[in-house]
Amino acid sequence: MNNFLLGILCISLGGLSSLLSPPRQKGKIVSFFTGIGMLFILLTTVPVLLVGGTLTGSFYFKPPIGAVTLILDPLAAFFVALTAVMSFWGIVYASGYLRHYHEREIYPLGSHYFLMCLLIVAMLLVPVVQNALAFLVIWEIMSLASFFLVLFEHDKSEVMEASLNYLVAMHVGVAFLLLGFISLAVKSQSFDFASFPIIIRGRDSFSGGWILASLLVGFGLKAGFVPLHTWLPKAHPAAPSPISALMSGVMIKTGIYGILRTLTFIDHPTLTLGYTILGLSLVSGLMGIIYAVAQNDLKRLLAYSSIENIGIIGIGIGLGVLGQAYHIPAVAAFGFAGALLHVLNHSIFKGLLFYGAGLVYQKTHTRDMEMLGGLIKKMPATAFCFLVASLAICGLPLFNGFISEFLIYSGFLNGLNWKLPFFSVACVLSTAALALIGAVALLCFTKVYSIVFLGSPRSELAKTPSGVEPKSMTIPMMILTGACLGLGIFPQELILLVGQPLRSLNVPDGPSLLGGNIFVTLNQISSGLLLFIAVTGIIYFLRRQLLKNRTVPAFRTWDCGYPVPTPRMQYSAASYSASFLSLAEFLIQRQTQKDPPEGLFPQKAQYRSHSKDIFEAYVLHPLLVAFKKFMDLFAGIQSGSIQQYILYGLVFLTGILLWIATVK
Amino acid sequence: MLTILVLLTVSPLFIGIINRVKSVCAGRQGPGLLQPYFDYLRLFRKSQVVSPATSFIFQLAPTISWTTVFFAGLLIPFGPRPAVISFPGDFILLAYVLAFGRFFALLSAMDTGSSFEGMGASREVTFATLVEPAFFILFSTITFLSGFRSLSDVFAALHQNDSWTLIVISLSVLILFLMMLVEGSRLPIDDPNTHLELTMIHEVMVLDNSGPDLGLILYGTAMKLAAIGLLIANLLVPPGFDMPFLMVLFLGILFVLAVAIGILESSMARLRMVHVPQFVLVMTSIGLLILSFVFFSIGGHR
Numbered sequence: 028m029n030n031f032l033l034g035i036l037c038i039s040l041g042g043l044s045s046l047l048s049p050p051r052q053k054g055k056i057v058s059f060f061t062g063i064g065m066l067f068i069l070l071t072t073v074p075v076l077l078v079g080g081t082l083t084g085s086f087y088f089k090p091p092i093g094a095v096t097l098i099l100d101p102l103a104a105f106f107v108a109l110t111a112v113m114s115f116w117g118i119v120y121a122s123g124y125l126r127h128y129h130e131r132e133i134y135p136l137g138s139h140y141f142l143m144c145l146l147i148v149a150m151l152l153v154p155v156v157q158n159a160l161a162f163l164v165i166w167e168i169m170s171l172a173s174f175f176l177v178l179f180e181h182d183k184s185e186v187m188e189a190s191l192n193y194l195v196a197m198h199v200g201v202a203f204l205l206l207g208f209i210s211l212a213v214k215s216q217s218f219d220f221a222s223f224p225i226i227i228r229g230r231d232s233f234s235g236g237w238i239l240a241s242l243l244v245g246f247g248l249k250a251g252f253v254p255l256h257t258w259l260p261k262a263h264p265a266a267p268s269p270i271s272a273l274m275s276g277v278m279i280k281t282g283i284y285g286i287l288r289t290l291t292f293i294d295h296p297t298l299t300l301g302y303t304i305l306g307l308s309l310v311s312g313l314m315g316i317i318y319a320v321a322q323n324d325l326k327r328l329l330a331y332s333s334i335e336n337i338g339i340i341g342i343g344i345g346l347g348v349l350g351q352a353y354h355i356p357a358v359a360a361f362g363f364a365g366a367l368l369h370v371l372n373h374s375i376f377k378g379l380l381f382y383g384a385g386l387v388y389q390k391t392h393t394r395d396m397e398m399l400g401g402l403i404k405k406m407p408a409t410a411f412c413f414l415v416a417s418l419a420i421c422g423l424p425l426f427n428g429f430i431s432e433f434l435i436y437s438g439f440l441n442g443l444n445w446k447l448p449f450f451s452v453a454c455v456l457s458t459a460a461l462a463l464i465g466a467v468a469l470l471c472f473t474k475v476y477s478i479v480f481l482g483s484p485r486s487e488l489a490k491t492p493s494g495v496e497p498k499s500m501t502i503p504m505m506i507l508t509g510a511c512l513g514l515g516i517f518p519q520e521l522i523l524l525v526g527q528p529l530r531s532l533n534v535p536d537g538p539s540l541l542g543g544n545i546f547v548t549l550n551q552i553s554s555g556l557l558l559f560i561a562v563t564g565i566i567y568f569l570r571r572q573l574l575k576n577r578t579v580p581a582f583r584t585w586d587c588g589y590p591v592p593t594p595r596m597q598y599s600a601a602s603y604s605a606s607f608l609s610l611a612e613f614l615i616q617r618q619t620q621k622d623p624p625e626g627l628f629p630q631k632a633q634y635r636s637h638s639k640d641i642f643e644a645y646v647l648h649p650l651l652v653a654f655k656k657f658m659d660l661f662a663g664i665q666s667g668s669i670q671q672y673i674l675y676g677l678v679f680l681t682g683i684l685l686w687i688a689t690v691k
Numbered sequence: 692m693l694t695i696l697v698l699l700t701v702s703p704l705f706i707g708i709i710n711r712v713k714s715v716c717a718g719r720q721g722p723g724l725l726q727p728y729f730d731y732l733r734l735f736r737k738s739q740v741v742s743p744a745t746s747f748i749f750q751l752a753p754t755i756s757w758t759t760v761f762f763a764g765l766l767i768p769f770g771p772r773p774a775v776i777s778f779p780g781d782f783i784l785l786a787y788v789l790a791f792g793r794f795f796a797l798l799s800a801m802d803t804g805s806s807f808e809g810m811g812a813s814r815e816v817t818f819a820t821l822v823e824p825a826f827f828i829l830f831s832t833i834t835f836l837s838g839f840r841s842l843s844d845v846f847a848a849l850h851q852n853d854s855w856t857l858i859v860i861s862l863s864v865l866i867l868f869l870m871m872l873v874e875g876s877r878l879p880i881d882d883p884n885t886h887l888e889l890t891m892i893h894e895v896m897v898l899d900n901s902g903p904d905l906g907l908i909l910y911g912t913a914m915k916l917a918a919i920g921l922l923i924a925n926l927l928v929p930p931g932f933d934m935p936f937l938m939v940l941f942l943g944i945l946f947v948l949a950v951a952i953g954i955l956e957s958s959m960a961r962l963r964m965v966h967v968p969q970f971v972l973v974m975t976s977i978g979l980l981i982l983s984f985v986f987f988s989i990g991g992h993r
Contacts, residue, residue: 400804403746414748423791424784436783443835448986455831455982459975462786462827466820469790473816477801483744548778555765555776555784563758566907570754573903577738584742584803585898587888598801598809607817610968 028084031099031155034067034111035148042144046137050129054122054499057140058115061147065115068107068151075104079527079538088161095161096219102291102531103154105367105524106284110154113277113374114147116503120382121269123499127389139179146172146273153281154288157220159208166204169281170197173274177266189265196248196258203245204285210238211292223292239300242289250282252341253311254642256334260318263330264394268385271326275333276378280370283340287363287532290348301349302453308341309457312464314614314642320471320604321615321638325384325394328475329377332420335464336373339432340366342461346438349453351533355445360540361438363532367525369431372514376419376428379507383413386500387479391488396478396600400485408496410480412504417472419511422465425556427514430521430549436461437545467607474603483594516556518549601636608638616641693769693938694921695761701942702917703727703910705949709877712953727913731906739902744804752799753904757911759792763918768843770937771930777841782830785842786823789874789915793819796908800896807888811895814964818880818892821971822873828978829866832985833859842925850929855988860926862981867923869974871948875916878956880967890961920948 041060045053075082082099099107121143128134149169156162174197177190208218215222248255259279263271290296315334322328343366350359386409387402388394403410419426439454439461484490514521522541529537586592608615616639624632664675707724714721741749765775766785774781797816800808834840836859837848850856873880876893888895897908924944932940962970 401744403748410746418791418794421790421794422787423794424787425791429787433780433783437780437839440780440831440834440839443831444839446835451835452982452986455828455835458831459824459828459978462823463820465787466790466823469794470816470820473794473797473801473812477798477812481746481748481798481802482804544779548780551776551778552784555762558765558776559758559762559788562761563754566758567751567754570903570907573735574738579738580740581743582740584744584805585807586805587807594804596806597804598806598813603801603809603813603816606813607820610817610821 028071028082028097028099030067031071031082031097031107032084034064034071035151037061037064037067038114038144038148038151042141042148045140045144048137050136053136053140054118054125057144058119058122061115061118061144065111068111071099072104072108072111075099075101076108076524076527079530093158093218095156095158097152097155098157098220099155100531101527102284102287105528106154106280106370107151109280109371109374110147110150110277113378114150114273116506117269117273117276117378118143118147120272120385120500120503121267123497124267124269124385124389126497126499133182134179139176142172142175143270143273146176146278150277150281154284159212159218159220161218162220163201163204163208166281167201169278170194170201173197173270173278176270177262177274179267179270180265183265186265189261193258193262200245200248200255203241203248207238207242207245210241220288220292224294239289239293243286243304246282246285246289247307248282249285250279250337250341251311251334252307252337253314253334254646256311256315257640257643257647259334260322260327260330260640263333263381264324264326268326268381268388271329272378272381272385275330275381276374279333279337280374283337283344283366283370286341286344287366290344291532296348296352298349298352301345301352303345304341304348305345305453305457308338308345309460310338311335311341312338313460313467314338316464316467316471317611317614318638318640320467320474321608321617323396323600325387325396325399325475325479326381327394328396328471329380329384332380332468332471333373333377335468336369336377336420339435339461339464340369340373342457343367343369343431343435343438346435346442346457347532347534349450350438350442353442353445353447353450355442356534356536357540358438358442359534360529360537361434361441361545363529363534364522364525364537364541365431365434365438367528368434368521369428371521371524372419372427372431372511375507375510375514376416376426379412379416379504379511380420382500382504382507383409383416386496386504390496393486393488396475398486399479399489400482400594400597401480402484402489403480406480406496408501409504412501412508413480414476415508415511417476419515421469421472423469424552425515425559426511427518427521428511429515430518430552432461432465433552434545437548470604470607474600478600478603482597485594485597485599516560517553519546519553522546522549614641615639616644692775693772694767694774694918695764697769697921697941697945698761698764698914698917701945702913703731705917705920705945706913708946708949709953709956712950713957716954716957727909731910734901734906734909735903737902739900739904742803742899745799745802745899748795749799749802749899750904752795752802753900753907753911755795756792757907757914759788760911760914760918762788764914766842767918767921768841768846768925769921770925770928770932770941771843771847773841773843777843779839779841781841782845786826790819790823792911796896799900803899805899807895808898810889811892811898814892814967815896818873818967818971821968822870822974825866825971825974825978826870828975828982829863832978832982833863836985846925847930849926855985858984859981862977862984863926864923866974866977866981867919867926868948868951869970869977871916871919871923872952872955873971873974874919875912877916877952879959879962879970882961885961890964917945920945923948 037060041057045057048056084097086095149165152165174194180186211223212218251259312335315331319328319331343362346362347359350362419428422428422432439458442454443451526538526541618637620635622633706727711721766781768774797812800812837845881892885891924941928940
């Protein structure tokens with residue numbers, strides 16, 4: 028445990044030193060400290076993750092917090108290790124990304140690095156603090172730090188708007204968490220997580236259900252489950268790319284951690300809970316990816332795709348809960364293992380995608396995909412990494428995304444062996460939905476990749492990306508690319524990482540379940556994929572040999588005889604997705620604005636389309652309007668005069684005193 | 692191993708039979724049955740033209756599309772003889788490997804920057820997206836009937852079931868046959884003989900490919916058609932047959948499928964593009980039909 032604390036200390040030191048050091052050195056210093064911190068933390072967490080066991084350390088604070096016990100069980104170790112590694116590479120990338128802002132004084136770099144370190148420390152502490160009050164404090168620090176990080180480019184009005192939206196959303200989440208944790212604490216007379224299970228285990232299931240629901244809503248909002256997702260697609264485009272990567276890759280996973288931890292409070296989960304989680308996750312997955320297809324802003328699209336991946340993780344969790352509820356440990360193991368692996372995989376390839384998007388944005392100054400094109404020639408390293416990440420996020424074999432999705436599929440198919448009528452239908456339909464999610468993801472990411480990187484530049488912005496790709500940005504990308512490939516080709520090693528955390532999730536024989544048949548299967552997949560690579564290599568070599576002595580003339584793309592083709596005639600992002608979106612019109616509700624060409628020699632014409640988030644328009648917005656109406660009832664007591672507010676305070680305090688006096 | 696050998700050797704003949712049946716129906720003499728072999732050979736002997744707008748993806752994609760179909764062949768059993776690679780849930784890898792090939796085919800089409808090819812890619816990806824759930828409903832339902840096993844065992848176990856087997860198998864064959872038409876870009880989805888770029892799907896995606904690359908693409912498409920044909924044969928042929936007769940049965944089924952496609956193509960026109968999704972969604976509906984049928988019959992047994 029001491030090593031863990033040393034690691035935290037190192038990262039905090041890095042944050043503090045960034046406030047004092049000269050602007051050009053900040054990135055290097057913070058990267059150095061975070062790197063050392065990461066090593067210390069891995070030293071503690073890796074043994075726990077691979078061998079099992081629990082590390083504890085106790086600290087005493089003044090009341091009302093009291094004794095805080097840090098507990099590093101395998102589940103916590105999984106999230107801590109993931110956070111440590113991804114944060115380090117995030118910082119390294121940020122040190123390259125922020126170099127552009129050195130000259131511009133209005134952007135406070137020192138405090139930006141400091142807040143980044145603060146966010147990382149908070150994210151590292153969230154899984155190990157197992158005391159409700161301290162947990163909420165850390166959780167709040169995490170939300171506030173990330174709020175200020177999103178606000179980095181504070182001179183832009185849309186950034187201000189998005190970050191305020193984010194701040195409010197996070198506090199709605201905290202309100203739900205407060206409600207849940209305080210009701211638990213009141214019942215158990217303790218803030219320790221360890222004392223909670225008895226409460227929900229108690230037979231008074233009604234209030235237990237409500238407590239559970241409020242905790243899940245609070246955590247679900249952080250994770251970004253539909254319909255609690257609306258902050259995500261706003262905050263991500265507004266934040267600088269390293270922050271988007273950190274938030275999407277790591278921070279929203281603390282919501283997943285919270286959900287998993289909440290599940291450990293329950294003695295035996297019910298079917299209702301399992302089907303609820305599964306259903307909501309399927310909706311998140313499908314809606315997330317369909318909305319992603321409709322986006323033309325690169326980072327907004329990636330944000331929606333995060334919602335989709337949170338959905339896939341949730342599908343795994345739902346399957347795990349159902350496995351427990353039906354007493355089928357194998358299904359529970361597959362579900363949870365798939366979910367945990369997808370947490371890991373998503374943070375790798377989504378981090379990579381945001382890094383790539385950041386580099387594209389920095390070189391071309393636009394996030395609008397319709398302006399881009401042909402970047403593969405100007406930015407080869409970025410293009411290669413982005414290609415691998417796109418393949419991985421579609422869950423295609425050779426890459427890590429396939430492995431986690433395969434485990435979830437296996438869980439569903441395994442569930443069919445028990446021939447339980449309702450569960451079997453759910454399993455079959457879920458596999459189909461998961462397949463649909465995968466197929467739409469393929470549509471989405473072929474669109475992204477081909478519009479941004481392939482073809483010819485669609486505007487001047489994409490024609491002249493300035494400068495080379497800096498090493499501090501490409502090295503983290505290369506490392507993550509290697510991870511996508513390595514974990515995808517040798518998945519046997521990957522599965523070792525999630526064996527022990529399953530124990531914390533009440534699947535005691537998890538490691539042995541994963542060590543058996545599935546290990547053999549993954550071995551088969553691995554050797555199959557190696558064969559695939561070999562065959563591809565051989566065929567490509569033969570093709571090269573065939574063409575070696577022949578002249579390969581270059582001639583422009585077939586233009587159907589039209590003499591003056593321009594890059595603007597290429598298929599655009601909107602047109603590529605149009606034929607699919609026309610089928611999903613009822614979900615997307617595209618609003619179009621047309622100004623069609625007229626006359627024999629048309630001069631000006633335009634077409635705009637905008638897609639509406641139906642959850643925001645029809646669920647959230649009416650709720651907010653109703654809430655505002657309710658709040659307007661109290662407008663009368665808001666006079667704006669200080670004296671009156673002091674009077675209110677006085678009346679309130681007197682009331683409390685009277686209440687205590689009468690009760691005691 | 693047999694599957695991949697059959698795919699490599701027989702698949703061009705499969706296309707040859709389709710074309711021959713079509714020409715006979717149209718009252719023409721038509722090309723010889725072996726014409727596709729000569730076509731591919733001719734393409735492999737040619738050089739190719741490469742657009743300067745393209746990148747390495749354009750060069751790599753045809754190889755990858757061909758290899759993915761080759762790899763799919765390694766996953767498909769040949770009756771009682773198991774596939775080269777087989778494990779529980781191997782059909783997932785089968786579907787995803789084909790998707791891998793599609794990913795690169797789409798990128799390669801978009802790489803040229805041609806709006807025709809973009810249009811083809813956009814259509815292809817839309818229809819392929821709709822096929823995927825049907826495939827998974829079908830194979831999950833079959834898994835339900837025969838347990839979570841590898842494809843070879845699944846097909847063997849399917850035949851050991853009793854009365855409802857026949858209905859399940861015939862509906863499954865129907866789904867796979869429709870899938871053959873969609874994935875192989877045949878009528879009524881896509882007309883392989885059309886000469887108007889605006890109405891093409893698969894053909895227009897490869898407008899800029901030529902020489903060996905085009906050869907690989909055409910060969911791969913033929914192999915994909917035959918691979919789905921072999922899946923159908925696996926469904927239809929009950930266990931208990933052994934070599935030479937097994938081979939005769941499998942090749943016979945492929946022949947019947949090729950003739951069926953030929954007759955179908957001679958007797959119907961291409962669907963209007965807006966109606967294609969409905970056609971593809973029929974597959975999902977049949978899948979759901981099998982699913983509900985299976986569960987009702989199981990419910991009756993319990």
